[in-house]
Amino acid sequence: MRQAGRYMAEYREIRARHSMLEMCSNPELAAEVTLQPIEHMEVDAAILFSDILLPLVPMGLQLEYVEGDGPVIDNPVRSVKDLERLRPVDVDESLGHVASAVKLVTDELGGRVPLIGFAGAPFTLASYAIEGGSSRNHVLTKRFMYEEPDAWHALLGKMSAVVVDQLTAQVHAGVSAVQLFDSWVGHVGPDDYTEFVLPHSRRVFERVATLGVPMIHFGVGTTGLLESMRDAGADVVGLDWRIPLDEGWRRLGPDTGVQGNLDPVTLFAPRDHIRKRVHDILAKADGQPGHIFNLGHGVLPETPVDNVKYVVDLVHEY
């Protein structure tokens, strides 16, 4: 998960002067906030500051970040006709600022810690494009799947192509690993996943695998989808906090790494509770290679920054 965010005063200071899209499209700003957590809490990797929805803009979708409502798209994809309207994206031209940010960050890091890049997964991008923003029940997305399966697959094909190009550009610019975020896929049942989601995520991982960097696959609310997500082909699967880490890892098997899985709300708890839960996760990982300690989802805006540092230190000490 992206480490930079509203829980850090240094981030809020910059964010107060720039919109979300400005921060993502300005390489200097993106690089600066990417580096903030490295400077303040000695995490073992930097996570690129960016946004999964950026490629929707050059596709022709009118994306805005509305205070309190999150992303809003004024001209969502609701029909086969809308789908034809979507333009192919030349990532180097339209999203070249992301590669520039990667270069600035890796130059600044000078190999101290690796930089992890990321992109949204085809399903989650399609869901935003169809719903026009966040959604509680994903009714429009699922109706599109069920009513227009050919158009659905065409839409996810377009999304997959741009995701592959994004991750390729990030790797060429210097990221050491990539993460694919399927933020909303936990709303989908196993049969829908297999039919409507998996083929497209798999195509992304097949193409990106040729670049030779480790690939992480993240979702939330995905306890019922872990094996299918593994089958999409990543090296590491993210676990949220709804499953014990050892149980999740057993289901994935020893050839797949795991990332996770502290409940982000644990960071609001008293220190003894935080310590107990961090140690419990590390004990469940049992020192096996292939565990990336992380939260089970993003750092929440009001999180006490000292508790984030405390967790980093606990993991290092352990």
Add this chain to the structure above:
Amino acid sequence: MRQAGRYMAEYREIRARHSMLEMCSNPELAAEVTLQPIEHMEVDAAILFSDILLPLVPMGLQLEYVEGDGPVIDNPVRSVKDLERLRPVDVDESLGHVASAVKLVTDELGGRVPLIGFAGAPFTLASYAIEGGSSRNHVLTKRFMYEEPDAWHALLGKMSAVVVDQLTAQVHAGVSAVQLFDSWVGHVGPDDYTEFVLPHSRRVFERVATLGVPMIHFGVGTTGLLESMRDAGADVVGLDWRIPLDEGWRRLGPDTGVQGNLDPVTLFAPRDHIRKRVHDILAKADGQPGHIFNLGHGVLPETPVDNVKYVVDLVHEY
């Protein structure tokens, strides 16, 4: 899940003239809408029209239903002091209208189909009381757990007592089965569930078991909690659509029944897709006794009512 709702024109007609709380506290109105699905779609059981938050009002919480925002509580429980303010509830006196509605419905049904009663689970009631409404991350609820565990358990003890009294009153008034709704519990990890939730749900089921009616335990997003929810003691555990029915049932074991598990959004799909998914669930249940066909969550407001009827008919034909 409650069957009556905005997807039915007959319901919307009554709802246009009465607030949610008026409908719940007027036995004639509650009985009328409870019976609407029975008259229109030949379901095999009636589900009492009520609301899980009703007991919060006599406890002293100021509950309102705000159009678009759902339930809002103006004086939420945020401290040990707030907790002391909560009044014990005399269910017969304060919620006697629910028992009256049960009597009206069972009289009207005359044994044609059973009536299922319900209540909110202690955790979900506490979460609403603390957050003051719906919540995305349940930060306040979990902080309360972690920071004030004794007060947390005292709060859930109060909730459990009123839930037991509610279900007892419903059984005495004539319901044939009861359901405990833990709507928000899917946000809690397995360790938190065991420590902060399970003891209270278990106490409810232990007490209600003495009344001799079947007990159903429902949650959503609970793929990682099924065994723990079973251990709380219900006869039937609800499955949402995020797990294949046969896999969920295997995990629960043959001594526990299952309820579920069609994705509510399936009801927006073309008929051939609906039929395929309904048949798939019934095939996975394999004719074993102890399966209650149901959606994996409530009927969504815009659902085409003809598709609900179609599913009922499909199940009966099969």
